[in-house]
Amino acid sequence: MIAASNVTYRVGKKALFEDVNIKFTEGNCYGVIGANGAGKSTLLKILSGALEPTSGEIILTPGQRLSVLEQDQFKYDNYSVLDTVIMGNKRLYEVMKEKDALYAKPDFSDEDGIRAAELEGEFAQMDGWNAEADAETMLNGLGIETELHHKMMNELKGSEKVKVLLAKALFGNPDILLLDEPTNYLDVEHIEWLKRYLLDYENAFILISHDIPFLNSVVNIIYHMENQKLDRYVGDYNKFMEVYEVKKSQLEAAYKRQQQERAELADFVARNKARVSTRNMAMSRQKKLDKMEVIELAREKPKPEFHFQEARTSGKTIFETKNLVIGYDEPLSRPISMRMER
16 A cells, blocks of 8 residues: 655755655556646655655555656666566665676585575575566566577667566566556557556556546546645546536536635625725625635646748749769769659
């Protein structure tokens, strides 16, 4: 279980979210959605411990392992692909490396033997003997071919690195999984693989994604981030939209009614506060106005505008060449002439 208690995060004077209280429990699949810039990725960074909240605290069940889909493609450039994936289980990787270092010592002592035996026991308990095979299966499932598994990370393309980082996050069946846009760089086949993995995953995972079909297939609870708050909806994305649209319509209607009432109260106060006979009534209306909890609608971000100046119309001839030769040391073709017109 992981929970946020009264968590607020501010950037300068602006609050991305305030007094967030949420609990993510085993067996549930959570989707976090909201407009770009609402604070979704920031929330995941706070839950992972990579970012400190302005106030409040994050509570993680003792002994549970939390795994995060990292975004830094260059962080593991000095490690092999397989090592990077196995690092997803930090303790397993530490035991594996310490054990290998002990066995590589030319002057292996009795103390080293005792320590090696301890490490072997812990390694076996964590199913370490299957670690490489499990990592390879995961990499193959995400489209990283076997011939790449023993290469260094800096030899891979950016899209391949992203897949390795996803395999690292999934490796070793973590207790809590935080995934920010995991379908980036995945084609349909590998999105299906990830979908099957998450449907079989028995622990809690929290997912940010703009891929609506993917969200619908794997989550059962939606958290919607809007107006510095996080609202909970039971069901997939489509169910959220049904409830949200009704809620939004009701809120807009209530907002219009309140705005009209506030305008009428303000008008009465302005017209009557100076008269002795009506001053008390005006003060009473003003108190009502001051105590009213103002309904706020979601603030819509301004849509970008593009203005393209009309360019001069091109002439009749767009491209012309004479005696053009294409090649390297030896021409690959004979000289050609061509003319292209509108």
